[in-house]
Amino acid sequence: xxxxxITVKKxxxxxxxxLTDGKTYGRVIFLGADRTADEFYEITQEEYEKSxxxxxxxxxxxx
Amino acid sequence: MSxxxxxxxxxxxxxxxxxxxxxxxxDRFWDIYQNYGNRxxxxxxxxGYGWKPETFKPKxxxxxxxxxxxxxxxxxxxxxxxxxxKELDLELSFEDCSNFNYTFSLCGISHIGVVDTRKASSLTYxxxxxxxxxxxxxxxxxxxxGSQTFSNTFRYNYGLKEIRFDGIIGNDIDLRYSTxxxxxxxxxxxxxxxxxxxxxxLCLSKTAVNKAFETxxxxxxxxxxxxxxxxxxxxxxxxxxxxxxxxL
Numbered sequence: 069x070x071x072x073x074i075t076v077k078k079x080x081x082x083x084x085x086x087l088t089d090g091k092t093y094g095r096v097i098f099l100g101a102d103r104t105a106d107e108f109y110e111i112t113q114e115e116y117e118k119s120x121x122x123x124x125x126x127x128x129x130x131x
Numbered sequence: 132m133s134x135x136x137x138x139x140x141x142x143x144x145x146x147x148x149x150x151x152x153x154x155x156x157x158d159r160f161w162d163i164y165q166n167y168g169n170r171x172x173x174x175x176x177x178x179g180y181g182w183k184p185e186t187f188k189p190k191x192x193x194x195x196x197x198x199x200x201x202x203x204x205x206x207x208x209x210x211x212x213x214x215x216x217k218e219l220d221l222e223l224s225f226e227d228c229s230n231f232n233y234t235f236s237l238c239g240i241s242h243i244g245v246v247d248t249r250k251a252s253s254l255t256y257x258x259x260x261x262x263x264x265x266x267x268x269x270x271x272x273x274x275x276x277g278s279q280t281f282s283n284t285f286r287y288n289y290g291l292k293e294i295r296f297d298g299i300i301g302n303d304i305d306l307r308y309s310t311x312x313x314x315x316x317x318x319x320x321x322x323x324x325x326x327x328x329x330x331x332x333l334c335l336s337k338t339a340v341n342k343a344f345e346t347x348x349x350x351x352x353x354x355x356x357x358x359x360x361x362x363x364x365x366x367x368x369x370x371x372x373x374x375x376x377x378x379l
Contacts, residue, residue, distance in 0.1 A: 073370075074368045074369075074370055075368060075369040076360055076363065076369070076372075077368075086379070091332075092332045092334065092375065092377050093307075093334070093379055094334065094377025095379055096354055097375060097376070097377045097378070098367045098376040098378075099375055100330070100331070100332075100375040101368065101369055101371055102329055102330060102373055103330075
């Protein structure tokens with residue numbers, strides 16, 4: 069019989085902020101084994117929305 | 132036959148003649164458009180505003196080998212594609228299809244059946260911009276090697292509730308917009324994540340996870356629950372769980 073301890077590491081953005089590493093975005097991020105919290109920084113909601121706009125979305129058609 | 136009798140017969144037959152004419156035109160169009168059932172290159176086949184639920188009535192089963200933009204920008208708002216093919220007693224099969232770029236992008240379809248993607252290397256914008264129309268994708272069958280990529284595959288699918296995966300997800304995948312994703316859907320996604328994938332990210336809606344895993348009705352606390360942590364811990368942990376899972 070063997071036992072293992074599994075640690076789930078999560079980082080949480082401050083209220084109104086979003087975490088990113090430049091590619092991934094999240095309000096809560098559960099880090100994989102090969103990632104560290106240092107790779108992520110916080111941006112504002114407005115900065116996040118701007119980055120989405122710049123990705124070139126098509127406007128929703130009014131239905 | 133008297134003239135009166137002939138006129139009566141003509142009147143009685145008018146509807147039959149009209150319907151026969153309509154059927155003839157329907158046959159003529161779809162025989163050519165689907166090449167008598169032999170058409171397999173379906174790129175842009177139902178592209179654009181002219182395709183609406185009332186006009187989407189193929190005559191033959193469809194088994195695309197190529198399906199880029201197959202339903203792109205169609206006005207099939209609210210169409211249950213599974214039900215429509217059942218009504219027509221036809222099949223829609225993607226098992227031979229190698230290109231799914233924009234296949235169901237911005238099409239309005241509410242229910243998509245089984246999409247076998249095993250002949251394709253990527254799902255680029257495949258279900259993009261489903262907005263509040265696309266609710267159910269019965270099953271996406273993926274390859275077993277986790278090699279397929281997902282680029283903007285599920286972007287802006289705010290209404291998506293049910294989705295299932297067979298096969299392996301081995302690259303970044305993003306369902307951040309699907310705030311109503313069900314518990315079974317989220318479980319299906321997590322189960323499909325390739326165990327030893329490195330540097331990969333799954334992005335989900337925090338709202339969806341909070342609801343799906345909530346500890347009691349209305350608590351909306353799922354993302355902090357033991358149930359959620361238990362589900363993801365085999366794929367995302369500091370020991371050998373290499374997936375990064377972000378909730379947005």
